[in-house]
Amino acid sequence: MAEKVLVLLGSPRKKGNSALLAGEIIRGAKTAGAAGESVYLHGKKIAPCNSCYACQKEKSRGCAIQDDMQDIYGKLLDADAWVIASPVYWFTMSAQTKLFMDRLFALPAYAKNPFSGRRIAIAMTYGGEDPFDSGCVNAFRTFQDAFGYVGATIVGYVYGSAMGAGEILSQRKKMKEAFELGKKLVSG
Numbered sequence: 001m002a003e004k005v006l007v008l009l010g011s012p013r014k015k016g017n018s019a020l021l022a023g024e025i026i027r028g029a030k031t032a033g034a035a036g037e038s039v040y041l042h043g044k045k046i047a048p049c050n051s052c053y054a055c056q057k058e059k060s061r062g063c064a065i066q067d068d069m070q071d072i073y074g075k076l077l078d079a080d081a082w083v084i085a086s087p088v089y090w091f092t093m094s095a096q097t098k099l100f101m102d103r104l105f106a107l108p109a110y111a112k113n114p115f116s117g118r119r120i121a122i123a124m125t126y127g128g129e130d131p132f133d134s135g136c137v138n139a140f141r142t143f144q145d146a147f148g149y150v151g152a153t154i155v156g157y158v159y160g161s162a163m164g165a166g167e168i169l170s171q172r173k174k175m176k177e178a179f180e181l182g183k184k185l186v187s188g
């Protein structure tokens, strides 16, 4: 069975820079034999976590919020690896991505140890000059701490400076990096 990679796109731009990097990751993963599926988070109804803790109760049946995250929980569990792609917005990940991250809190209500062994690649783009001044590293720290806490493995990060949608395409080296990360994501 081919490994499954689920891509979570956190930009409103379907053909934006972070989505293009994620696309290359998937292309790389496919050459390593994986199958890919993308979820465009901006087009989904994903409410903020309401802190009811229903998901943390013993014998919980999952997140109390009945929205599009319910379908995404299933897809997340079904995938061997995840790609999270986000633009930098106000010195961290986009709100769309953060809503998704907060709602991951409920994933353990759907399956035992849902994060352990899960392999993750992160793709981010920013308009600033470098990952520090742009705020990209703030998001990286969040992903690192969050996925470290739950026991998932971040296989790698790809990131680049690009402002206009599609500008990242001219950065051949970045696109190649993304492609290689995709191969690494599935081949260990």
Ligand SMILES: Cc1cc2nc3c(=O)[nH]c(=O)nc-3n(C[C@H](O)[C@H](O)[C@H](O)COP(=O)(O)O)c2cc1C
Residues within 6 Å of the ligand: 011, 012, 013, 015, 016, 017, 018, 019, 086, 087, 088, 089, 090, 091, 092, 125, 126, 127, 128, 129, 133, 134, 135, 161, 162, 163, 164, 165, 166
């Ligand atoms: C609301 C908003 C906030 C932004 N904040 C930042 C920022 O804090 N730092 C930065 O370097 N770029 C910032 N940018 C620029 C985007 O990160 C940049 O254009 C990025 O490549 C967009 O990725 P996308 O094409 O995948 O949407 C911002 C853009 C928008 C629309």
